Amino acid sequence: MSAVEVRNAVKRYGALAALDEVTLAVPEGEFFGLLGPSGSGKTTLLRAIAGFVVPDSGEIRIDGQRIEGVPVHKRGIGMVFQNYALFPHLSVFDNVAFGLSVRGVPAGEIRSRVAEALRLVRLSGLEERRPRQLSGGQQQRVALARALVTRPKVLLLDEPLGALDKRLRQEMQVELKLIQRTVGITTIFVTHDQEEALTLSDRIAILSEGRLVQVGPPAEVYERPATRFAAEFLGEANLFAGRAEAGALRTPSGLAIFSALPLPPGREAILAVRPEKIQLADLAMRAPDGANRIEGRILRSIYSGSSIAYRVEVPGQELTVFEQNRAARAREEGAAVALTWAPEHSIPVAP
Amino acid sequence: MTVGAVPAARAAPVARAGRERGLAAAGLIGPAYLWLLLTIFLPLSAMLLFSFLTVAPFGAREAEFTLKHYAAFFQKEFYRTLTWRSLRLGFDVTFWCVLIGYPTALALARHVPGRWREALFLLIVLPFWSNALVRVFSWTMVLRGGGLIDQAAQAVWPEAPSLGILFTYPAIVVGLVHSFLPYMILTCYLSLQAIEPSLEEAALSLGASPLTSFRRVTLPLSLPGMLVGVVLIFVPVIGSFMEPRILGGPEGIMLGTVIEDQFTVVFNWPLGAALSYILLAIVLLLIALAAPILGRPLAAASGR
Structure with missing residues (x-):
């Protein structure tokens, strides 16, 4: 049985559909990421599961129970808000104890469970502090402890790491995943940060304009994007549009792109190729049999330390290629190069 | 180096x-x-x-130093009764302002959408823009026997007994609550507005019912605004004289009206000044006594 199940959920704000027939199931213990640009409906979906948004139609189940009519405080969820929403007038201890004390848990049990939750997020000893006296990362941990201490059925995270700086965010990603594994709690989180989604999630759902575009494990969604939107939103992608002919796609400018995957013969199609799958070489270099090889000219290089991004002009379009920074110096702008990649890296995507 | x-x-x-x-x-x-x-x-x-002189030193009158005006306050039962009446008026008016003003502010801050909110705010501050004297005299027309309230009641039920309360204590309270309510609504609204809505959502997500969420999150965080409103209203009300005089008639003798009489009728400025300073001292004493109680939620709400 799925811990959380959404079926045909629809939510409209006037003419705008924030949720458009969304259906998904999150199994017990999974770390599930909702990824999408702002306005894609990811936050609406999370808030619908939490109960702050009531869908116009469709079903939402937690542990198999339909909960559309159940108010927020009876849904047994734990939630971490984007700005943490810690109670400023309460100490760290009282913040974490809040969910237990409103349930009438005896004081002794509250003390031991709060201590346990604070140990889990490594904040023991800060019980008497006020939220304002904590750093952003510490506030984040308090919010997490507060949401976990009531042992909810589902943990909902709304852009949990969005307010932290990059280094702290990476540390917290590792820790968040570790805590989630330790507790084993079904977790749904919202993010617009693709790297965060790839790092944390067991499975990712990509949303666009209120619709689910693709759902799957990070590697699958990244390596085999289903649509052009998924290819371009999660990571970067070079797109070739043209007509499919006998195992290859021919672009209007005359390029023939091979794909290992079936193409609809005689029809318009789009192939997506990730920038790091393409190899750059001198013109003299020959491609292995069956590989794609096109020639181009380097327009500019963007240095970013461990790798270098090149913009390369090929007939009819420009491509982006990532190359590991192994050479002593970057390729010169204006240099002619051969671009090669294996046909299994040409992924047909829906428009 | x-x-x-x-x-x-x-x-x-x-x-x-x-x-x-x-x-x-x-x-x-x-x-x-x-x-x-x-x-x-x-x-x-x-x-x-x-306040320490025998007479106001105007013209050629000879003024001498004296404490008799202050002594009068403590010697005459009359002044203590008046002080008590004024304090009671202050408590009553403040109480009704909190009771009416806080829920209004809560509704405005949480449940009224933007454009309606502006219109409703305009209605709240409208009393500020009218002359206070005109405002009070309008109340006499509403509250007197056979006035607007009576006429309205008798239009529905011809046998209705008179509801005229002009020249009674409740009439004074009605007039003063009307004058000072905007302060309470505005100060409460500002502090409610400053509370992140996500705090209430967090409370709900943690299993608190809406009522518990209000009691344990919203109310404590908005208490500072309410307390500011309480001080802003209580202090001027216990010194008020216009509303008690016009709406209270013989019932309206307060410390404020007696002080006014000393300046405008009896022309005993020194006594009026002494009584004013005693009133000021009482206010400061009350605030000092209440400071520990007032200070705690202020400190707590600011997160220190």
Whole structure:
């Protein structure tokens, strides 16, 4: 049985559909990421599961129970808000104890469970502090402890790491995943940060304009994007549009792109190729049999330390290629190069 | 050592920047305090002096130093009764302002959409824009026997007994609550508005019912605004004289009206001044006594 199940959920704000027939199931213990640009409906979906948004139609189940009519405080969820929403007038201890004390848990049990939750997020000893006296990362941990201490059925995270700086965010990603594994709690989180989604999630759902575009494990969604939107939103992608002919796609400018995957013969199609799958070489270099090889000219290089991004002009379009920074110096702008990649890296995507 | 020299070299401009900021602050604050000094502190000092004189030193009258005006307050039962009446009026008016004002502010801050909110705010501050005297006299027409309330009641039920409450204690309270309610609504609204809606959502997500969420999150965080409103209303109400006089008639004798009489009718400025200062002392004493109670939620809500 799925811990959380959404079926045909629809939510409209006037003419705008924030949720458009969304259906998904999150199994017990999974770390599930909702990824999408702002306005894609990811936050609406999370808030619908939490109960702050009531869908116009469709079903939402937690542990198999339909909960559309159940108010927020009876849904047994734990939630971490984007700005943490810690109670400023309460100490760290009282913040974490809040969910237990409103349930009438005896004081002794509250003390031991709060201590346990604070140990889990490594904040023991800060019980008497006020939220304002904590750093952003510490506030984040308090919010997490507060949401976990009531042992909810589902943990909902709304852009949990969005307010932290990059280094702290990476540390917290590792820790968040570790805590989630330790507790084993079904977790749904919202993010617009693709790297965060790839790092944390067991499975990712990509949303666009209120619709689910693709759902799957990070590697699958990244390596085999289903649509052009998924290819371009999660990571970067070079797109070739043209007509499919006998195992290859021919672009209007005359390029023939091979794909290992079936193409609809005689029809318009789009192939997506990730920038790091393409190899750059001198013109003299020959491609292995069956590989794609096109020639181009380097327009500019963007240095970013461990790798270098090149913009390369090929007939009819420009491509982006990532190359590991192994050479002593970057390729010169204006240099002619051969671009090669294996046909299994040409992924047909829906428009 | 160059390493040691760097902070020293940097310290001078930092100190200068600090001084400049101090000057700028003085320049910004200065005019306001100069104005207050001239218009409030000097006349108040003159009044304080008067309160210790036998007669106001106008014309050729000979004034001598005396404490008899202050002594009068403690000797005559009459003044203590009046003080008690004024304090009770202060408590009653403040109580009704909280009871009506806080829920109004809560509804405005949480449940009224933007454009309606502006219109409703306009209605709330409208009393501020009308002349206070006109406002109070309009109340006499509403509250008197056979007035608007009576006419309305008798239009529905011809046998209705008179509801006229003019020249009673409740009439004074009605008039004062009407005058001071906007302060309570505005101060409560501002502090409610400053509470992140996600805090209430967090409380709900943690299993608190909406009522518990209000009691344990919203109310404590908005208490400072309510307390500011309480002080803003309580202090002027216990010194008020116009509403008690016009709406209370013979029932409206308060410390404020007696003080007014000393200045305008009896022309005993020294006694009026002494009574004013006693009233001021009572207010300060009350605030000092309440400070520990008032201070706690203020400190808690600011997260310190």
